[in-house]
């Protein structure tokens with residue numbers, strides 16, 4: 001499939017256009033835990049998946065704010081679809097920073113063939129500590145053999161390209177994290193557990209095993225050792241886009257619950273539920289938290305990232321991590337308030353709020369890890385060396 005060239009199109013307008021049909025399909029995919037292949041196909045056909053490919057390569061050249069606004073819009077309709085495509089749209093922007101030939105190759109595949117990327121970094125026993133991959137990359141003629149496990153691989157069912165982390169042994173015999181962007185291998189990758197979860201049920205975040213999975217040496221993203229650099233330099237693409245998905249769920253939930261209370265009466269009332277003080281206070285509180293989350297996200301989106309990385313790369317990483325965790329916590333609180341405003345019917349399987357509630361919880365679990373973020377932020381502010389070992393005596 002060829003992605004429509006997005007040179008002039010507005011990703012937010014596209015997201016708005018697609019959101020209605022995604023919202024219609026969301027309940028069924030959530031109920032069945034099925035992957036929304038038709039939504040991803042619509043995103044590819046519309047050019048949405050090419051939004052962050054530079055315009056010079058036929059993509060949309062979208063900036064971070066457009067990306068986040070568009071993802072928010074999709075997430076309000078179907079959080080799983082937004083989260084699944086998020087790995088792709090922000091991943092493209094991140095590899096651009098260090099990718100060289102690999103970035104150019106990926107751009108062509110995305111624009112000309114409609115290719116979709118999924119990324120696997122977390123591993124059982126490693127969790128979100130992706131900078132210590134246990135998947136090994138053993139050199140063989142022309143490339144590497146990868147062996148290991150990947151715990152959560154969001155978007156795997158629709159992926160044409162896989163972005164995989166592994167550790168190879170450097171010249172000093174030390175493990176060195178490396179990333180490979182490869183066409184989805186026909187051999188050496190096996191799904192060990194299909195995604196079956198309480199929330200984000202339609203993301204196809206399968207668990208995989210890599211067994212002597214051959215990858216060409218030329219498919220390494222950046223120079224050996226560049227993977228951590230990619231995350232530090234491009235972290236705003238990752239954590240801002242993650243935050244935008246969970247902010248979108250919160251905005252969708254609040255909008256929904258407010259609309260419903262305006263027209264809803266209970267037998268004991270002669271007015272709509274909207275006239276109850278408790279409902280009014282909770283709506284006001286939810287709006288306040290939503291506004292705080294939005295302000296924090298878009299302040300981070302509009303920061304001068306290049307200057308921040310140049311001045312204090314670790315501080316920039318921490319600022320973005322703190323923002324993502326704060327936005328996701330507030331988003332969770334907003335959806336919890338929306339549940340209370342709606343009352344018991346919010347828990348019924350047929351009500352969209354219960355799906356949004358289960359989906360927004362994932363924001364508290366996806367990277368960056370909240371405990372590590374708190375540790376790094378506290379140490380950085382207090383002048384304690386952040387990366388010193390042992391961690392609590394640095």
Ligand SMILES: Cc1cc2nc3c(=O)[nH]c(=O)nc-3n(C[C@H](O)[C@H](O)[C@H](O)COP(=O)(O)OP(=O)(O)OC[C@H]3O[C@@H](n4cnc5c(N)ncnc54)[C@H](O)[C@@H]3O)c2cc1C
Pocket residue numbers: 087119120121122123126127128129151152153154155199200203205362365366367369370371372
């Ligand atoms: C819906 C969903 C989709 C996902 N999609 C992807 C994906 O596409 N690709 C991908 O690579 N990953 C994905 N993940 C996995 C995610 O990146 C995390 O790795 C995963 O949630 C486990 O990391 P964790 O730190 O939350 O928990 P664990 O690593 O399992 O940690 C367990 C506990 O230990 C704590 N902990 C862990 N490490 C430290 C530390 N260093 N210091 C202090 N405390 C620590 C945690 O806070 C937690 O309390 C996804 C997760 C979810 C929920």
